[in-house]
Amino acid sequence: MNLTPEQQALLDGSEGEVMAKIVKTLVMYGDTFNARRMVPVTSNLGHTVISFGLEVMKPVYDLYDTLIAAGLPEGQKFTADPKPLDPKVPSTLLDDLVFKKIMYTQQKRYEEQMRRLGITSDDDYTCACYLDQVGNTPKKGDVLSWAESSAVVYANSVLGARCNRNSGMIELMGSIAGFVPEFGLLTDEGRKATWIVEVKCEKKPEAQLLGSAIGMKVMEEVPYVKGLDKWLGTELNDDAKTYLKDFGAATASNGAVGLYHIANLTPEAVEQGEALIAEGAKVYVIDDAELERVKANYPVIWKKPDAKPQLCFVGCPHMTLKQLQDWTEAVGDKLRQNGRDKVTVPTVFTAPIPVIREFEKTMDAYRLKKYGVVLSYICPLMYMNNPLCKSKAVITSSNKLRTYTSARYYTEAEILDIITGGRV
Amino acid sequence: MKQFQGRVIVPGTCKAEALVSHGGFNTLASYQMALMFGDKQVKCGDQNNADIYKQSMIGKALCLPMTIGSTTGGMVLYTVCALGKQPACMLFSMPIDSLAASGAILSDVWTDSKMPVVDMLGEDFLNYVQTGMTVTVGDGGLVTVE
Numbered sequence: 001m002n003l004t005p006e007q008q009a010l011l012d013g014s015e016g017e018v019m020a021k022i023v024k025t026l027v028m029y030g031d032t033f034n035a036r037r038m039v040p041v042t043s044n045l046g047h048t049v050i051s052f053g054l055e056v057m058k059p060v061y062d063l064y065d066t067l068i069a070a071g072l073p074e075g076q077k078f079t080a081d082p083k084p085l086d087p088k089v090p091s092t093l094l095d096d097l098v099f100k101k102i103m104y105t106q107q108k109r110y111e112e113q114m115r116r117l118g119i120t121s122d123d124d125y126t127c128a129c130y131l132d133q134v135g136n137t138p139k140k141g142d143v144l145s146w147a148e149s150s151a152v153v154y155a156n157s158v159l160g161a162r163c164n165r166n167s168g169m170i171e172l173m174g175s176i177a178g179f180v181p182e183f184g185l186l187t188d189e190g191r192k193a194t195w196i197v198e199v200k201c202e203k204k205p206e207a208q209l210l211g212s213a214i215g216m217k218v219m220e221e222v223p224y225v226k227g228l229d230k231w232l233g234t235e236l237n238d239d240a241k242t243y244l245k246d247f248g249a250a251t252a253s254n255g256a257v258g259l260y261h262i263a264n265l266t267p268e269a270v271e272q273g274e275a276l277i278a279e280g281a282k283v284y285v286i287d288d289a290e291l292e293r294v295k296a297n298y299p300v301i302w303k304k305p306d307a308k309p310q311l312c313f314v315g316c317p318h319m320t321l322k323q324l325q326d327w328t329e330a331v332g333d334k335l336r337q338n339g340r341d342k343v344t345v346p347t348v349f350t351a352p353i354p355v356i357r358e359f360e361k362t363m364d365a366y367r368l369k370k371y372g373v374v375l376s377y378i379c380p381l382m383y384m385n386n387p388l389c390k391s392k393a394v395i396t397s398s399n400k401l402r403t404y405t406s407a408r409y410y411t412e413a414e415i416l417d418i419i420t421g422g423r424v
Numbered sequence: 425m426k427q428f429q430g431r432v433i434v435p436g437t438c439k440a441e442a443l444v445s446h447g448g449f450n451t452l453a454s455y456q457m458a459l460m461f462g463d464k465q466v467k468c469g470d471q472n473n474a475d476i477y478k479q480s481m482i483g484k485a486l487c488l489p490m491t492i493g494s495t496t497g498g499m500v501l502y503t504v505c506a507l508g509k510q511p512a513c514m515l516f517s518m519p520i521d522s523l524a525a526s527g528a529i530l531s532d533v534w535t536d537s538k539m540p541v542v543d544m545l546g547e548d549f550l551n552y553v554q555t556g557m558t559v560t561v562g563d564g565g566l567v568t569v570e
Contacts, residue, residue, distance in 0.1 A: 021533055028529045032433055032520060049495045056459040059506030060499050063534055103460070147495045167498025167526030184522070220521065256492060256521070301471065385456065404453070404494065 001030050002037050007179065018070035022173045029170060030181025038179040039186065041145045043138040043161065045120060046078030046175035047129050049147040049168045052382055053106030060169065061106055064113045067176070075176035077118040079129040079136045081148050082318065082350070083107075084382030088374050090311060090346045095388055103386060117172065125377065126352035128245065128318040130154055133354035140267055143186060145174025149256075150249035150317045150400065156259040158236065158244050160267035162186045165220075165258040185258050191268065192278040193224035193261055200287045204231040206411050207243045208399040210286065211250025213294040217284050220256040224277050229264040236265065238322045246398075249317045253400040301406050307393035312343075312419050313380040313407065315350030316398035321358050324351060324375075328364040331371050334420035342372035344421040345395070353377045381405060425570040428549045432565040433520055434532045436540030440512035442557045442569070443484035445475045446550060448492030451500045451523065454481070459503065466509045475555070485559035486511040489550060491524040501527025505537035513561050516543035517550040542567060 003011065011023040030038065053061065084104055091099070111122070119125075120136070127148050129136035138144055140160035146152050147166040155161040164184045166174070174180040184190040195218045199205060205228075214223055232240045244262070251257035261269040261276055268276060314327065327349065335341065349368070351359070356375055359365050368375060384394060384405040394407040395418060402409035410418065450470050457469035458481075465480035491497055501524065504510050514528065520543035528541040542565045553559065553569045560568040 025529055025533045028533065029522075029525060032525045032529070033522070050499065057499070057503050059503050059535075062506075063502075149495050152495075165495060165522050167523045167530075168496045169499045169502060169530055170526045253494075299472075387457065387460075 001027055001035060001181070003027070004038070007038055010177070015073065016070055018066060019072055022177055025170070025173055026177060026179070026181060030183060033181065033183035035181035035183040037182055039143055039182045040179050041076060041143055041174060043142040043144045045136045046076045046144070046171060047136060047146040047148055047151055048078055048080045048172055051081035051125050051379065052084045053104055053108065053110035055103060055105045058106060061110055061113060063169070064117065068113065068116050072176055075118060075178065076145070077120050078172070078175055079120055079124040079126065079134065080114060081125065081127050082377055082379035082382070083125045084379055084385070086376045086378040088376050089348055089378050089383060090374070098386055098388055123353040126318050127151055127379070128320070128352055130159065131320060131352060131355060133321065133358055134352050143180065145171050145180050147171035149252035150245070153248040153252045153258055153260070154245055156185055157248055157261065157266050158241060165256065191259060191276070192222065193276050194221045194278050194281050195223040196277060196281050196283045197223045197225045198283065198285045199225060199227035200285060201291065202288055205286070205291055207246040208250045208397060208409075209291050209295055209411065211247040212254040212399040213286055213291060214260070214284070215251035215253065215255025215257050216294070218255055218257060220258070222259050222261070223257065224261045224263065224269065224274070224281070226263045228262050232262070232265055234264045238320070240265065242320050242323055245317060245320070250399040253403045295409070298402060298409055300408055302393050302408060303391055304393070309345045309393050309395045309418060311392060311394045312345045312347040312415060313350065313394065313396045313398065313401060314347070314415065316380045316396065316401040319349060319351040319355070321355050324349060324355070324359045324368070325362070325364050328368045330416055331373065331420060332367055334416050334422060335371060338421045340421050343419045345419045346374070347372070347419045348374045348376050348378070348380070350376050350378055350380055425568065426552055428545045428567045428569070430515070430542035430545040430565040430567060433525060433543055434528050434539060434541040436513070436538050437561055437563060438485070438512045438540055439558065439560045440483060440485040442553050442555055442559045443476055443479060443481060443486050443511070444550070444553055444555045445473055445486070445488045447473055447475065448490055449473070449486070449488040450493035451491050451497035451527065452494045455500050455504055458509075466504075479555070481511055482509050484511050485513050485515060485561070487515045487550060487553050487559070489517045490521045495523060497523035498526030498530060502530040502534070505531035505539055506535045508537060510537055510539045513540040513542070513559075515545055515549070515559070515561070515567060517545050517547055519544055
C-alpha cells in the first residue's frame with residue numbers, strides 16, 4: 001500500500017493513537033484486498049449500518065466512546081439505518097419487556113454517540129438514505145464509505161457511485177479518516193460483469209423474487225441483466241428506481257451482490273453497454289418457471305407452517321413515497337372488492353421519517369390509517385431479531401426480511417390478498 | 425495428516441479441534457442467540473447451516489469457505505473477540521470476504537484477543553478437514569490437519 005506523506009503521518013501517530021489505529025485498520029483492510037493506495041471519500045455524507053443499541057454489542061459502543069474521547073478531527077457527517085423500536089408497531093407486554101429491558105438497553109447511549117459522531121439528524125435513520133426526501137444521494141463517480149448492503153448496491157448500480165460492501169464500524173472509520181482503500185468495486189476492473197443474466201419472463205418479474213434468484217446464483221459477483229428494460233423501460237424514473245431498490249436489496253441479501261448493471265437502464269450500462277461484460281462471463285437464463293422454482297424452494301420455518309398470519313411487514317428496504325401511495329390505493333381497492341373496511345392482518349408499512357412526513361400531507365395518509373395499516377420508521381429486521389418472533393407467523397413481501405428472519409415471503413399481489421381478507 | 429498453505433490475514437499460531445462449515449458461514453445468524461443469552465459454549469444459532477447448527481464454536485478451529493449475510497458481520501465478529509468468545513482461529517478455503525476481513529482486522533487492531541486468520545487454503549482443504557480433527561496453524565499460513 002502506497003500511502004501519501006499525510007496518510008503515513010496519521011499512521012505514525014501525528015493525530016494521536018486512536019487516529020493511528022483507525023488508519024492501521026484501513027491499511028490492513030486494503031492490504032487484504034491488494035489495494036495499492038487510499039482514495040479520498042468524495043460523497044457529501046456517509047451511511048452507517050449500525051442503528052441499534054444492543055446489550056450484547058457493548059464492546060462496539062465502548063470503542064465508539066474511545067473515538068469520541070479522542071477528540072478526533074470532525075469527519076464526514078452520515079445517515080444511519082432505521083431504528084429497531086417504534087411504539088406504534090404492534091407488540092405484546094412480553095415483547096416490550098424483552099426489547100427494552102433485555103435487548104436494546106444501549107439504545108439511548110448509542111443514539112447519543114451518533115449525535116456526537118455526526119449523524120445528520122435524529123430523523124435520518126433509514127436504510128433508503130438515498131431517497132430525495134432524505135437527501136443522502138451520492139453523485140455518479142463519488143467514492144463512498146458506506147455500509148448497509150441494500151444502500152451500497154443501490155448507490156453503485158442506480159447512482160453510479162463507488163463503494164465496497166463494507167462492514168459496520170469500518171465504514172465509520174473511513175468517514176472519519178476521509179479516505180478508503182481502493183479495491184473491488186472502487187476500480188473499473190472490479191465493476192465488470194462476470195455474469196450475464198437473460199430475463200425471458202412472459203410477465204413482469206417480481207422485483208424481490210428476481211433479485212433473490214440472481215443473488216443466489218451469482219453470490220458476490222457482478223451481473224449484467226438483459227431483457228429487464230422490456231418491463232422497466234430505458235428511463236430511470238420513480239417506478240424504475242423503486243423496482244431496482246427492491247430488486248437490489250434481494251440480490252444483496254440472498255447473495256452478496258454489491259453492483260449490478262441493467263442493460264439500457266443503469267448509468268454505466270447505458271454508457272458502456274456490453275463492454276462492461278468481462279471475458280468468459282457465465283450465463284444464467286431466467287424465465288417464469290425458474291422464478292417459481294426459486295420461490296417454491298424457500299424454507300418455511302414457522303413452528304406451525306399453516307398458521308394464520310399474525311403480522312405483516314411491507315417496506316424492507318424502506319418504502320418510497322410513490323410506493324406508499326400505490327399501496328394505499330391497492331389496499332383500498334382490494335378491501336372494497338372483499339367487502340371490508342380494514343385489513344384483517346395487523347400490517348405495518350415502513351418508510352423513512354422524511355417520506356412519512358411528505359405522505360402525511362396527503363389524503364392517502366388518512367385513508368391508510370382508516371384501513372388499519374400502521375405506518376412506521378422501524379427496521380422490520382431489527383424488530384424480528386429476537387427469540388419471541390420465531391414463534392410469530394409474520395408475512396412479508398421482502399426477500400431480505402425472509403432471508404434473515406422467520407418471516408414468510410409472499411409476492412406483493414399475494415400479500416395484498418392476504419391482508420385484505422381475500423385469502424389466508 | 426495433510427498440510428495446506430494459505431495466506432495470513434491475521435498472524436498467529438494455534439492448535440485446536442476443527443469445526444467445519446461447508447456452506448457460507450452467516451456470522452450474525454451464527455452468533456446472535458449465543459451472544460444474546462450469554463451462552464458460554466457459544467453454540468451456533470444458524471438453523472440454515474446444518475453442518476454446525478447447535479455446535480459449540482468457542483475455541484474451535486473454524487473452517488469455512490467464506491462468510492455470508494448482513495454487513496453487521498464484521499462488528500459481530502469484533503464483539504465476539506472483544507468478549508473473549510472467539511474461535512481459536514478462522515481458516516478460509518476461499519479468498520476472505522470483506523465482512524470477515526473487517527471483523528478479523530478490527531479484532532486484531534482494537535482488542536487483545538488472539539485469533540489467527542488464514543485464507544486461500546483451497547477447495548481441497550475443506551474437502552479433507554472434518555469436524556473433530558486436530559488443526560495446527562503454524563507460522564506463515566501453514567495449516568496442518570490430522
